[in-house]
Each structure stands twice: as structure tokens, then as C-alpha cells.
Amino acid sequence: MLKDxxxxxxxxxxxxxxxxxxxxxxxxxxxxxVAIFLAKEFLALGIAAALLLLAILFARIPAGKxxxxxxxxxxxxxxxxxxxxxxxxxxxxxxxxxxxxxTKEGILFSAFLVIRLFLLVVCSxxxxxxxxxxSLTDGIESLLTPLKWVHFPVHELALIMxxxxxxxxILMDETDRIIGAQKARxxxxxxxxxxxxxxxxxPVLIPLLLxxxxxxxxxxxxxxxxxxxxxxxxxxxxxxxxxWRDLIAFLLIAGLVAGIVVLRYFxxxxx
Amino acid sequence: MRxxxxxxxxxxxxxxxxxxKALDDVSLTIxxxxxxxxxxxxxxxxxxxxxxxxxxxxxxxSLRRKKxxxxxxxxxxxxxxxxxxxxxFRALRRQVGMVFQYPENQLFAETVFEDVAFGYxxxxxxxxxxxxxxxxxxxxxxxxxxxYGEIKDVSPFDLSGGQKRRVxxxxxxxxxxxxxxxxxxxxxxxxxxxxxxxxxxxxLHESWCKTVVIVSHDMDEIAENCTRVAVFHEGKVxxxxxxxxxxxxxxxxxELGLDVPLTAKLCLALGRRGIDxxxxxxxxxxxRKVLARKKGGAC
Numbered sequence: 001m002l003k004d005x006x007x008x009x010x011x012x013x014x015x016x017x018x019x020x021x022x023x024x025x026x027x028x029x030x031x032x033x034v035a036i037f038l039a040k041e042f043l044a045l046g047i048a049a050a051l052l053l054l055a056i057l058f059a060r061i062p063a064g065k066x067x068x069x070x071x072x073x074x075x076x077x078x079x080x081x082x083x084x085x086x087x088x089x090x091x092x093x094x095x096x097x098x099x100x101x102x103t104k105e106g107i108l109f110s111a112f113l114v115i116r117l118f119l120l121v122v123c124s125x126x127x128x129x130x131x132x133x134x135s136l137t138d139g140i141e142s143l144l145t146p147l148k149w150v151h152f153p154v155h156e157l158a159l160i161m162x163x164x165x166x167x168x169x170i171l172m173d174e175t176d177r178i179i180g181a182q183k184a185r186x187x188x189x190x191x192x193x194x195x196x197x198x199x200x201x202x203p204v205l206i207p208l209l210l211x212x213x214x215x216x217x218x219x220x221x222x223x224x225x226x227x228x229x230x231x232x233x234x235x236x237x238x239x240x241x242x243x244w245r246d247l248i249a250f251l252l253i254a255g256l257v258a259g260i261v262v263l264r265y266f267x268x269x270x271x
Numbered sequence: 272m273r274x275x276x277x278x279x280x281x282x283x284x285x286x287x288x289x290x291x292k293a294l295d296d297v298s299l300t301i302x303x304x305x306x307x308x309x310x311x312x313x314x315x316x317x318x319x320x321x322x323x324x325x326x327x328x329x330x331x332x333s334l335r336r337k338k339x340x341x342x343x344x345x346x347x348x349x350x351x352x353x354x355x356x357x358x359x360f361r362a363l364r365r366q367v368g369m370v371f372q373y374p375e376n377q378l379f380a381e382t383v384f385e386d387v388a389f390g391y392x393x394x395x396x397x398x399x400x401x402x403x404x405x406x407x408x409x410x411x412x413x414x415x416x417x418x419y420g421e422i423k424d425v426s427p428f429d430l431s432g433g434q435k436r437r438v439x440x441x442x443x444x445x446x447x448x449x450x451x452x453x454x455x456x457x458x459x460x461x462x463x464x465x466x467x468x469x470x471x472x473x474x475l476h477e478s479w480c481k482t483v484v485i486v487s488h489d490m491d492e493i494a495e496n497c498t499r500v501a502v503f504h505e506g507k508v509x510x511x512x513x514x515x516x517x518x519x520x521x522x523x524x525x526e527l528g529l530d531v532p533l534t535a536k537l538c539l540a541l542g543r544r545g546i547d548x549x550x551x552x553x554x555x556x557x558x559r560k561v562l563a564r565k566k567g568g569a570c
Contacts, residue, residue, distance in 0.1 A: 177376075180369075185443060186364060207377055
């Protein structure tokens with residue numbers, strides 16, 4: 001049932017990529033995304049793809065997992081590709097019907113877009129596969145620290161994020177249990193007209209909401225009981241540290257960005 | 272109905288790094304008319320096992336798709352073969368009522384009546400008439416010992432903990448299931464609430480559901496109530512014995528990290544001083560035997 005949902009979930013193995021500092025992983029991801037948007041030609045995307053492949057190999061994530069992350073956006077990607085093939089226009093026309101035109105430029109351009117979107121999705125899910133939600137929020141909190149100067153509640157935001165992430169599996173379990181209980185009472189959740197299905201959700205939704213509120217109350221009480229009072233003077237259990245791994249990753253990413261910028265101005269195979 | 276499981280294995284998240292074997296080659300038969308107990312530590316597989324009984328957890332699809340001749344797995348509840356592809360789960364769930372842990376968490380309707388009627392309407396053939404529904408709901412609410420007239424229009428969320436639990440149980444027994452499975456039916460209640468729930472289950476066992484299966488942590492509860500007990504340990508069945516014989520193995524049970532009834536502990540302590548009490552570990556029988564010994568002047 002719901003326990004089998006795996007998109008964007010942490011994949012627990014120990015690897016080079018897993019042990020990178022989460023702050024840098026987030027920065028690397030942003031740099032990588034910027035790089036693939038700067039790329040103007042296939043060679044640049046090819047280099048980015050090669051680097052990403054290397055990262056996946058080093059992260060020891062099975063290929064099936066990576067492909068599954070792509071499956072979620074497959075429709076969007078194909079849709080974008082189709083639109084571009086027919087509407088891009090260009091010099092070398094292969095086929096045309098009214099305003100629809102299939103051109104060499106159009107095909108190349110949509111292939112380019114497809115690769116770019118795939119790279120985007122794969123590199124983002126690589127981050128969530130290799131970083132626990134807790135260290136991810138730690139990283140975000142640390143990166144947002146400068147905003148404290150303008151009295152932005154960075155710590156509170158990070159806390160909200162980590163609580164929300166922490167509660168996803170709990171609430172999923174709870175949903176499973178409630179679905180089980182209502183199924184045992186003959187609830188039919190999988191078939192019938194859309195109107196019927198929406199009505200069938202009520203017996204699951206109400207207990208779930210109640211339990212979420214109850215848990216929130218309990219968590220609030222527990223935090224009060226331990227004198228939790230926000231960000232000031234709190235120390236970290238896990239200190240984030242820059243290590244040799246981060247240095248290697250930094251050099252690779254910096255090389256990639258530099259390479260792509262150079263290729264942008266001195267293209268080898270322009271599209 | 273008779274429940275038969277042979278070589279039943281269940282792995283959660285099979286083929287992922289999260290894989291966890293919850294049941295490991297479990298073979299167990301529960302006879303018709305029993306008041307059967309299942310005990311074991313947290314994570315021993317007892318909840319997984321009982322959820323198989325009404326098809327909420329199913330045997331792996333690979334096993335159902337083509338029934339391999341050499342696969343020894345058997346799972347039957349009465350005439351239902353749960354390893355088959357074509358099990359009628361609606362009919363099965365009508366026959367095997369399942370009360371989850373903290374069943375009050377499943378309440379959702381605006382009134383007690385509506386909540387109890389939910390299961391009845393779901394399982395009814397066609398649309399039941401209001402009179403039929405009302406009769407079934409009235410019977411179920413009265414069977415769990417609540418005053419129908421006073422309570423039927425109250426919101427279930429305004430009731431006390433014990434009352435909520437009774438309403439939830441009524442919501443399951445309203446279809447008159449032949450077998451009733453309860454996961455920790457008395458958990459989280461105060462001692463009086465616990466006793467009331469167990470008394471309720473006995474009444475139901477006599478007049479309402481032929482077979483009752485309970486999962487419990489509370490050994491006193493098991494000793495007082497069950498005809499036979501299965502002990503689960505790390506996904507395997509260690510013993511299936513009547514409480515009278517099971518709790519004689521006090522030391523073995525303690526070794527498995529399980530508790531024993533207070534009476535069993537007292538028997539053990541007395542035994543160490545050379546006083547053997549042969550009782551069935553219910554408080555009543557224990558006291559009677561001890562008093563008999565005292566009168567006999569043995570100590």
C-alpha cells in the first residue's frame with residue numbers, strides 16, 4: 001500500500017555522495033541546475049550527464065530507483081517534447097500540416113529539452129535519495145542564516161520543515177491503519193464513480209485529521225515540557241563540516257560550470 | 272470458522288533496503304468456537320498475522336497468480352482460501368470482523384448511530400431498509416452494553432474513552448461476523464475499563480461471534496480468558512498451548528522477553544519454597560488451590 005511509495009525518499013546506504021555536507025549538496029544542486037540551463041549545446045549537456053552518472057555510481061543508488069524518479073514527470077516531458085516538435089519551426093522542413101511543422105531544428109530542440117528536463121529531475125532526486133530529511137533541513141537552515149539579519153525566522157522555518165518531514169511517514173502509517181480499519185468495515189475505496197470515491201474518502205480523512213491534530217497537540221506539549229524556546233543559544237548535535245569529499249565535489253562542479261560557460265561562448269556543436 | 276495457516280511468511284517492503292521479515296514460516300490452526308489468544312513482544316509478527324485473517328494483508332501476488340504446486344503456503348478461513356486469486360474479500364470481511372488497536376481512532380460519523388451503521392450498510396446486499404438498519408444497529412449497541420436510546424444521536428467524539436471503544440466494537444460486530452479478531456482490545460483503558468471490555472468479549476463469544484481471537488500484551492488477561500494461546504517470537508510461532516500448560520513454562524517465557532500472569536509468578540515463588548500449586552493460572556483457581564492447601568495444613 002502506501003508504504004511502497006518511494007519517489008524522492010532517502011535511500012539508506014553509505015556512500016561518497018551520502019556523506020557530502022548537505023549544505024554543499026544543496027549548493028551543488030543549484031549550481032548544477034544553473035549549469036544545465038546555461039548549456040546551449042549537446043556537448044555541454046553530455047558533460048553534465050556524464051558527471052551526474054558518475055555521481056549516481058558513487059551514490060550506489062540502483063538504476064531502477066533513478067528511473068522511477070523520472071517516471072513521475074514522464075508525461076510532462078513527453079508533452080513538452082511533442083509541442084516543441086510541432087511548433088518550433090525552422091529551415092529544414094520534413095513534414096507540415098497547417099500550422100504544424102516538423103523540422104530538423106524542432107526535433108533537435110525538443111531532444112535537447114527532454115535531456116535537460118531529465119537531468120533536472122534526476123539530479124534533484126539524487127539529493128533526496130542521498131540526504132536524510134533531517135540533514136537536508138539542517139543544510140537549509142545553515143544556508144539561510146544570513147536572512148536572520150533581516151529578522152527572518154530561519155530557525156522556526158527549519159523546525160517547521162523538519163517536523164513536517166518527520167511526520168510524513170507517521171501520517172502515512174496512520175493512513176494505512178485507518179484505511180485498513182475502514183476496509184474491515186466494508187468501506188469500498190478502490191472502485192465506483194468519482195463522486196462515490198470522494199464520499200468514500202470521508203471515513204479516512206476525518207480520523208486522519210483528528211489524529212494529526214492530536215499528535216500536533218502532544219508534540220507541542222512535549223516541547224513545552226522540555227522547555228523548548230526557539231533558536232537562540234541552541235547548539236547542534238551534528239556539526240556540519242567541510243571535508244575532502246566536499247572539496248572533490250566542489251572542484252568537479254566548478255569545473256562543470258566553468259566548462260559549460262566556456263562552451264556557451266565558444267560553442268563546438270551549436271544547436 | 273476454522274482458521275488454518277501453514278508455512279505463512281510475510282516480508283514488508285520485500286526487495287528494498289527496508290525489507291523486514293514479519294512472519295517466518297508460521298503454521299497455526301484456530302478451531303471454531305475457540306477464544307484464542309496471541310501474545311508476543313512488539314514486532315513479533317502478531318499484528319501482521321491477524322491482519323492476514325481478513326485479507327488486509329495478502330499473501331504475495333506471485334503466489335496468488337499461479338498457484339505453484341510445490342509452494343506449501345496454506346491460509347484458509349472457513350471456506351475461504353486466501354492464497355487464491357479469486358477470494359471474495361467482501362464476503363470474507365463480513366465473516367471475519369476485525370477490531371484494530373485503539374479502534375476509537377476509526378470513528379468518523381456525526382452520530383453514534385451513523386458510525387455503527389457504516390459497516391452494516393457497506394456489507395448489506397442491496398440497500399437495507401431503515402427499519403432493518405435500525406434493528407441491527409440497536410442490537411449491536413445494546414450488545415456492547417450501551418444504552419441505545421440515550422446514545423444513538425450523540426457525536427461519538429463526545430463520549431468517554433471506554434464508551435468510544437465500545438461504539439467502535441459495535442461498528443464491527445454490527446454485521447454479526449462469525450469470527451471476531453481484536454488487536455489489543457483493552458490497551459490504554461483503566462483497570463475497570465479493561466475488565467469491562469473482557470467481560471464484553473465473553474458475552475459476545477457466548478451469544479454473538481463463535482470464534483474470538485485476541486492479540487494482547489496483558490498476560491493476566493490471556494490467562495483469565497483464553498482457551499489456547501499462541502506465542503509469537505521474531506516472526507515464528509514458539510508455542511501453541513492452553514494457558515494452563517503455557518504458563519507453567521514461566522522461565523522460558525521470561526527468557527523470550529515476555530511477561531507471565533501474576534499468578535504464574537506467585538506459583539513460581541511458592542514452588543521455590545517447595546509448595547507446588549497446580550492451577551490454571553486464573554486468579555480464582557489460584558486462590559482456591561492456595562486456600563485448599565492452607566486448610567489441609569500443608570504450610
